[in-house]
Amino acid sequence: xxxxxxxxxxxxxxxxxxxxxxxxxxxxxxxxxxxxxxxxxxxxxxxxxxxxxxxxxxxxxxxxxxxxxxxxxxxxxxxxxxxxxxxxxxxxxxxxxxxxxxxxxxxxxxxxxxxxxxxxxxxxxxxxxxxxxxxxxxxxxxxxxxxxxxxxxxxxxxxxxxxxxxxxxxxxxxxxxxxxxxxxx
Numbered sequence: 745x746x747x748x749x750x751x752x753x754x755x756x757x758x759x760x761x762x763x764x765x766x767x768x769x770x771x772x773x774x775x776x777x778x779x780x781x782x783x784x785x786x787x788x789x790x791x792x793x794x795x796x797x798x799x800x801x802x803x804x805x806x807x808x809x810x811x812x813x814x815x816x817x818x819x820x821x822x823x824x825x826x827x828x829x830x831x832x833x834x835x836x837x838x839x840x841x842x843x844x845x846x847x848x849x850x851x852x853x854x855x856x857x858x859x860x861x862x863x864x865x866x867x868x869x870x871x872x873x874x875x876x877x878x879x880x881x882x883x884x885x886x887x888x889x890x891x892x893x894x895x896x897x898x899x900x901x902x903x904x905x906x907x908x909x910x911x912x913x914x915x916x917x918x919x920x921x922x923x924x925x926x927x928x929x
Contacts, residue, residue, distance in 0.1 A: 755803075757785040757796045767796050769803035781836030782820035788812050793825055795839035806839045808832060814851060818876065819859030826851040831864065833876055833883060842883035845874065848890075856900035861909065861926060869894040871911060873924050888924065895920050902926075 755775050756768045773790040780786075785796045787803075791811035794803040810827025818824050822842070823834045831851060832844040849866045856863040862874040873888040895913025902909050909924040 755785075755787050755796070757798065759798075766798040767801055767803075769794070769796060777815055779815050779817045779823055781817055781823060783837045784839070786815055786823050786834070786836070786839075788815055793834075795834075795836075797837070804839055806834055806841065808841065809844070814854050816854040816857045816862070818857040818862060822859055822876070822878065824854060824857050824862050826854060826864070831862070831874065833878070833885065842878065843876070843885050845885045845887060847872070847887075853898070855898050855911070856902070856909070858902065861902070863900050863909065863911065865898055866890070868892070869896070869913075871898065871922075873909065873926070875926070891922060893920065893922060 752774050754770050757766045759766055771789045775787050775789045778785060778787045787794055793806040793812045793815060795806055796803045808825060808827055810830045812825055812827050814826040816824045821836045823836055825832045825834055828850050829847045830844055831847060833842045835842055851864050852867055853865040855865050860876055864872055870890050870892055872890050875886040877884045893913050895915050897914045899912045900909060907926045909926055911922040913920045
């Protein structure tokens with residue numbers, strides 16, 4: 745298990761229990777975000793995404809078609825990367841892109857991510873749920889219908905026993921709750 749640490753232009757992949765530095769990288773631009781999976785660390789720099797592993801002494805760029813804006817871990821093995829109107833699922837071990845999905849509008853935020861599902865926020869309070877099918881070869885994805893929430897400050901939680909995703913939002917002083925049946929996406 746790894747954790748990441750950055751110091752502006754330097755990034756470190758640390759062994760989580762001991763704090764031992766396994767590998768480091770230096771970039772010519774400031775490093776903006778770090779996400780760690782069970783097998784690697786990913787970080788963003790100058791709209792590009794890089795992967796670091798304990799086995800590789802050099803950070804390798806993840807090959808994406810769009811400039812990177814958001815990254816989020818999806819469970820222990822995957823990372824979700826958003827490049828404007830595209831979202832991609834990246835293998836945390838190799839850095840290879842498993843599947844990419846075109847979105848109708850620019851992704852504002854990755855609200856929630858697991859190895860099976862990601863919830864994204866779009867402009868004007870719209871949210872969409874992505875179902876990742878990583879057991880298929882090649883991996884695939886399915887996008888739910890857009891839901892207009894008119895809410896801000898979104899958060900989410902998942903009930904794996906009921907297969908329901910709960911989405912919480914605030915509209916002025918009022919709280920709203922939306923539910924997704926994830927088996928019928």
